[in-house]
Amino acid sequence: MPNDRHILLLPGSLRAGSTNETVLRTAAALAATTPGLRATYYAGLAELPHFNPDDDLDPLPGPVTALREAIEAADALLICTPEYAGTLPGSFKNLLDWTVGGTEISDKPTAWINAAGPGRGHGAEATLRTVLGYTGAAVLEEACAKIPLDRAAVGPDGLVADPLVRERIGEVLATLAGR
Numbered sequence: 234m235p236n237d238r239h240i241l242l243l244p245g246s247l248r249a250g251s252t253n254e255t256v257l258r259t260a261a262a263l264a265a266t267t268p269g270l271r272a273t274y275y276a277g278l279a280e281l282p283h284f285n286p287d288d289d290l291d292p293l294p295g296p297v298t299a300l301r302e303a304i305e306a307a308d309a310l311l312i313c314t315p316e317y318a319g320t321l322p323g324s325f326k327n328l329l330d331w332t333v334g335g336t337e338i339s340d341k342p343t344a345w346i347n348a349a350g351p352g353r354g355h356g357a358e359a360t361l362r363t364v365l366g367y368t369g370a371a372v373l374e375e376a377c378a379k380i381p382l383d384r385a386a387v388g389p390d391g392l393v394a395d396p397l398v399r400e401r402i403g404e405v406l407a408t409l410a411g412r
């Protein structure tokens with residue numbers, strides 16, 4: 234529907250069976266059954282070239298154009314990324330680097346879900362906050378959440394089955410969408 238709030242879901246993991254992907258796929262499924270909400274899962278992380286300022290000009294590499302168009306088309310961004318070695322995975326930092334030279338992400342309401350276990354993932358969150366500051370995204374602190382995902386909470390369909398965890402993901406979507 235044209236008036237739906239549209240959230241772009243940005244995963245930070247390339248791993249098959251990723252818990253962060255599970256959270257975002259669940260968010261997509263929840264949005265699909267929520268009136269006034271629409272969510273699109275960004276599946277292009279592996280296709281992005283390594284960031285090179287020499288390539289950050291027209292014509293942009295196709296996957297970069299697709300990324301920037303997806304960000305432009307969204308009302309808000311929801312990130313779910315693991316922590317690697319105390320910071321963001323290189324592939325996801327690479328994605329964020331590709332946004333810096335464009336204006337699409339400027340002032341875009343943005344939140345993240347930290348799905349790491351208790352006491353973990355703080356380095357990724359801290360780096361996200363820093364890097365998003367450079368991109369110009371508008372971090373919506375009240376929508377950011379720590380929702381540890383235990384594998385036992387995942388159902389046979391590969392989505393989060395635990396009703397409390399699903400509810401918390403739904404709350405993040407609602408806050409981010411302003412609904």
Ligand SMILES: Cc1cc2nc3c(=O)[nH]c(=O)nc-3n(C[C@H](O)[C@H](O)[C@H](O)COP(=O)(O)O)c2cc1C
Pocket residue numbers: 246247248250251252253254314315316317318319320349353354355356
């Ligand atoms: C190379 C590597 C480095 C990691 N470093 C950290 C770390 O510094 N802190 C942390 O909390 N977890 C760390 N982890 C654990 C991952 O963040 C964790 O397994 C996460 O659930 C992976 O996300 P995914 O299931 O979406 O792939 C690391 C994992 C790998 C493979």
